[in-house]
Structures are given as structure tokens and as C-alpha cells.
Amino acid sequence: MTGYIISVLVSAGIFALLAQGLNLHWGYTGLLNFGVVAFFAVGAYTMAVLVSVFDWPLWAAMAAAMLAAAVLGVLVALPAIRLRSDYLAITTLAVGEICRIVLHSSPGVVDLTGGPSGIRGYSHDFFGLRETLGLQWMTGLEFLMAAVWIVVLLVLLVVTVMIRSPWGRVLKGIREDEDAMRALGKNVVAYKMQSFAFGAALAGLAGVFFALNLSSITPEAFLPMISIYAWVIILIGGGGSLLGPVVGSVLFWALFNATTFIPSEWMSSQDAAYLRLILVGLLIMVMVLLRPQGLLGNRKELLRESRH
């Protein structure tokens, strides 16, 4: 049981960061990003490559991972941000796949990423910190859990301050009506780029912890499924609510990992995995049909949908 709780909390923390990034894009700025996995992957790989190939210290590699994800965010947004929202969704979905394929088999890139066999040996520094800090009484996983959740809370604090500031208000305005904001003298494209880069950096940070939770990362760990998980979490928690991604993530992983309790006489672990994904799909459908504002979302904030 404690094993279950810790594994849920580790995953939930990582995905709370990822979903917070998506929350900035979708929940606060109205940008339909179906490719957060691209930034997640770039964050994970940047950290892993810098630490294991170039021997960078962990903290520097982490900062570089966030920066790399943000830069990719700007590069994607530069041409794509003006697209109709559903086309932006397809474009970002494709960008996620391009990233994965490039990490898997692009000449030049695979020399660093190890291609399909992946990359390993980047997490000693992180788990070494445990001794440095005198926290040997914790298991490695517990240490990771603690670290992730400290970061989740810090990010929550930063995002809360930013969203409640006039900057966040402009983003919400853009989500509501771009043209109105343009008429009010706001440079909408610039704000969308900022939101996109910031959310991408958070997704990159999530990717760092995702990699630390695995002894090695391969491109197959970054399927479009990851983006979908982030969406489900936002749907559960409610887009445009600060705590939504955190609560949504915990509920999602509690439910997702609960399928490990299915006795193996009933169902093979492979079938249980399929069942889990059916559950993910059903969850999306139920949330869209019954509670489109999410569990924490505000009913009143839905007025717009009912009017159109």
C-alpha cells in the first residue's frame, strides 16, 4: 500500500508540473496544445545528455532543460501561434511526433541520444544529493517524491503570483476574446509567445523529473499518450484553475495505478494496462459530457460555452 501511494505521488507530482504547463497554454491563454510531450521530451533529454555525456552539474542541466524547452516553445509558436485553434492542435500533435522520431532515428541526434536504445547514467548526481543532505533514511523513490513535490509547490507559488498579476489577466483576456484584447492595445502575439514559452519550460522541468524517475529514457517513453494524460488531468481538475492540475494529477494517478490491484488471476498485467487506457478514454468522455469545467472549475465561468 505505501508502495502504491509513493508511486502515485511521484507520478502525480511529475504530471502536475506538466499539466500546469498545459494549464498556462489552454486554461489561461486558450491555446490548444496537443503536443506538450515535445517539451517534456526535450526537457528530459537535455538534462540526460548534458549530465551523462557532457558531465554538467545537475542544477545547470535542469536550468538548461527548461531553457531548451522554452526555446522550442518559441520556435513552434513563432509560425504556429496565429493558426486557427484546431489547426494549432494538429500542428502541436505533429511536433510531438517529430520530436520523438528525431530523438529515435535522426542522424546526428542519435549520437547523443542513443537512438532507440536510449540514454542512461544521468541520475547519480540527483540521488547522491540524498547523502549530501543527510537523508539516507529515505529510499531513493521517497527522496524523488519529496523533491518533486517541493518543486510542484514552488511552481504553484510562482504561477499563482503570475496569473493573479496583470500579466495573467491579459492572458485570460486573450483566452476570452483575442480581438477585444487587440482593440485594448495588447500585443496578443507577444503574450501568446510568452505563455507558450513559459508553459513549455514547465513541461521541460516535468520532463527532467520524469527522466530521474526512470533509470534510462528512450524515445518510446514520449508517445502522444503523455500529452493526452496531461489533457485528462486538466479535464479532471478543471482548466484555468490554479490547483486544478495538482488535484487532477493526484486523482488521475490514484485511479490509473489502482488497476495494479487487479488480481493477476483475473487479468494479465498486459490486459490490465489496456483496461487502464480504456479508462483514460472513458474519463475524457465522461468529463467532457458531464463536467466540462472540471472538478474544481467554476460553473459560472462556463457561461460562454452555453451562450455559443
Next chain:
Amino acid sequence: MKADTELATDPDAGATAAAEAEAFLTADDVVMTFGGLRAVDGASFDAPLGRITALIGPNGAGKTSLFNVISGFYRPRSGVVRVNGVDRTGKPPHVMCRHGVARTFQLTKALARMTVLDNMRVAAPRQVGEIMFGAMLAPWRVRAQERANTTRADELLERFGLTRLRDSYAGELSGGQRKLLEMARALMLRPRMLLLDEPLAGVNPTLGVQLLDHVQALRDEGMGFVLVEHDMDAVMRVCDAVTVMANGRTIARGTPAEVQADPVVIEAYLGAEDD
């Protein structure tokens, strides 16, 4: 000769002089098309500060399209838009806004899932807190600005009779209340020229009268207005000058009385009603 040297040594003075000579906002021979349809087909008009200029014309005349060109939402095929004597044709809306030209929309654009107060405050120009990380780097300045903007927003809401709705979501307002909110919000920008696209449509008559009183008061303080409106009584009562559009062209301009008597204008309106 003397004017020439003045222009060369002090371009700013030249611009101001030019602006005094011609109007603050001018549109010259503007053409704007949707595919094959020439929505604006060579329209010209000007609007000085301290005046309310009406822009009238039958439905589909191209008034809204012309607004969209002036405010930078659409790029014209040809023609020139000048603000304060400087060519600003095709500049994006946020730039036009910075040059003092603001607008409202015929179909209101309330920010539905934000409160009325936030609808107002978001419009305030030059906020330090709107810079990314601004609120973290200069929290005190942001807070001071925020207080000032809230005070101003509350004043305007009071003026427009929206104080009661201050903390409601804008999506909950009625059509008329949205019109009022939109105008109040545009005033947060402290524009020098405000383009109003049918501000009275859907507003109840008593409020409508009050709204026009505000417009006249602001005009007397020196602001300029362009008013698109179908309510002729209102137009004739408050406007200083009238420009008439039909089929994308400006067909007449003058004082309300002159325009009302112009046979071309009467023809245009009757012709439109025949369709």
C-alpha cells in the same frame, strides 16, 4: 519659405501644425475587399478632436468595415489612414491604440469569464505588471498602479451605472449592459479618439440618453468621437458633423441639418429600403 524651415528644424511642431490644419483622424480613399466584394470602395472622412462625427448609412454600407480598417483590424487594398497627420495605414490594432485611437465593437466583445472589474482593469494602458515577471520584479509599483487603475475603473463604472455589477462575470450581463461596459472599458485607455460602433443598440432609452450625455461631456473636455448609429434622432441631436456612406463610398458630409436635407442621402436611404 518660412514654413519650410520650421518644418525642417522642428518636425514635431510641423506635425502639430498639420494636425490643427486637418483633422486628428483622416481616412483617404480607402478600399477594402472581402474576396470579390468591395465592402469599402473609396471612402474618405475625417474626424477632429473635440467633435462628435457621425458615420451613418444603410445596413451593409461598409461602416463597420471602415472602422476595422482605421483601427488596424483589416488591411486596406489602397488608401491612407492618418493619425495626427502621420500615415498609420495598416498598423496593427495595438499600435493604433497607442496612437490614441480606440474603438468598440458592434457585436460586443465582453471578456465573459472575467469579472466586470477585471474587464475594466485589463484595459488600463502601460501597466508594469503586464510585463512578464513584472509583478515579481517590481511588486510595489505594480500594486500602486493596480490601486490607481481600480480607482479609475470604479469611477467609470459609477458613471456608467455598472457599480452594482462590479464583481459579476461579464458573461452574465445583458446585451445593453455589455454595450455600456465596452464603452467604459475603452475609456480606460484614455484615448484621444474613440470609434463607437452602434453604442445605443440594445441599450434601454434612459441609459442611452445618459450615455450620450457622457459622450458630450467628454467631447467638451476635448476628446474626439466617431459615432456609427442608426438612431437618427440621437445622431442629429448630439453630432457636430455627419458623414454618410452607401455602397462602400462616402456620399455626403456636412452638418446634421445639411445632410438631412441632401437629396443624395435621402435617395440612398430610400434605395436601401427598397431592396
Next chain:
Amino acid sequence: MDEALQLVADGVVVAAALAVAAVGLSLIMSVLRMINVAHGDLLTVAAFAALVCVNAGLPLVIALIVAAVASALIALGLELSLWRRMRARGGSNFSLLLLSVGLAYVVRHVLFLIFGEETHQYAPPTRELAIGPVYMTREGLTVVAGGAVCMIGLAALLKWTRIGTAMRAMADNMDLARASGVDVARTSAITWVIVGVLTGVGGVLLGIGGRIFPNMGWNIILLVFAAVVLGGIGTAAGAAVGSLVIGVGQELVTHSALGLPPEMKQAFVFLFLVVALVIRPQGLFGARRYV
């Protein structure tokens, strides 16, 4: 040169199946303004429906018909139970898109649960025939012929039948169509039936040309989007041209002269999709909304 020609021929086979898949997605996007992410997985369902028939000893032609009918019924059922209800409640295009993402996950993993991970074929592949300088299998030729029949049939239906006219009217301007007497609910339902049949045939053609496995539809959904976007939404010709560009293009980038690993070919197609969306969202060919 021979290598290039062979790659073009392979690409044409891919394109034929892709076109049938793409035109269904495209019709729904234009007539109902919905992006159906589950489209790929519904193709897979049809391919498996035919597989079940073939395994039961039925000839492939009968299996194709069964798959088309089943697929049409599923499409109609979903319209009546899900999409219509969502639209009636004022759900945005975005909530329809999300709903279809959920549906895609459910459908695909139910297939995994039933059929497992193995790949299947309708019949062992036949010997390759030399046609001029290139080699093609009988299956490949069947796919090209089937694809051509579907595309021409659909183009004719859109152009000359009353329902085709109604669909074009809705694609053009929903409100205007309603105002001029188009029965929107009925036209939507029939559109789904037509798309269902196309999905059924498309899925089976994909199965004939390649292999049948639960991820087959999902794996190509982005290619299908790419074809639709390139060709322009809502036209049979557009879907065909878009599919040819995608199908042939992705084979050609594997040409040995370029020295790229074959796995990279999809990355190029996606890149092409992104570029196409960014520079010409209304499609490289064909007008924006007209059929």
C-alpha cells in the same frame, strides 16, 4: 531512376488507401466542422470486422461489404448518441474534438483487449507482378483500383445528387443552408453514413495493402490529417491530391540517394504538415470551403 519509379509506385498504393481514409475525415471537417480524432481507430475497427469475416471463411468481397455496413452503423450510432447531443447542448468544436480523443482511446484499447498485439493479414501476400519498370503485388493493384472507385463515386455523389448538394450547402454556410430549407439533422446523419461506408472501405483497403493491428489507424491519423490539410478540406479531389503528395512524398524521402533512415520518413511528412498548415491553412490546392 528505377528506384525512384518503384518508390512512386509504392507511394501510389499508400496514397490510394490514404485518400479513402482522408476524404471521410475531410467531409466531417467541412460539413460538420468537427475534427474527429477517432477517425483512425474507426478505420481499424472496420479492418478488424473484415478480418473476423475472413477468418470465418467468408470471401474478402463479402467481408468488405460487412465492414462497410458495420462501419456505417457505428458512424450513425455515434452521431445519434454522441455528436448530435453534444452539438445540441451547444458544445464547442473543441469539446467535440476532445470527446473524439476519448473515444479514440476507448476504441483502440478495446481492440487491443480483444485481438492482442499481433499483426494479421487477410491472406498471404501474392507474388509481385512486373508492370513496366515497376513491381506491384495483386493487393497493391486492388487497393489502387478500390481507392479510385471510391473517390470517383464520392465526387459524383457530391456533385450530382440532392444529398451532395445539401452537404455542400452546409459546408459552405451552415446558417444559410438551414435558412434555405436544408434539413440539417438529416443531412448530418446521412453524411455520417456516407463517411462510415468510406471508413469501412478505407480500413479494409489499408488492411489489404498492409497489415492489420490495433494501432494501424492511430499510426496513420496524422498522415491522414496532413493529406486533408494539403489538399484542402471538403473535396474528393483535394483528398486524393493531398494523399498522393503525402504517400509518394514519404516513400521518396527514403530514396537511397538521401541516405535517411526509413523511420525518418514520417517526421518529414509531419514537418510538411506543419509547414503546409502554417503557410496555407486552406490547403495547397483547392479552394477553402467549396466542394
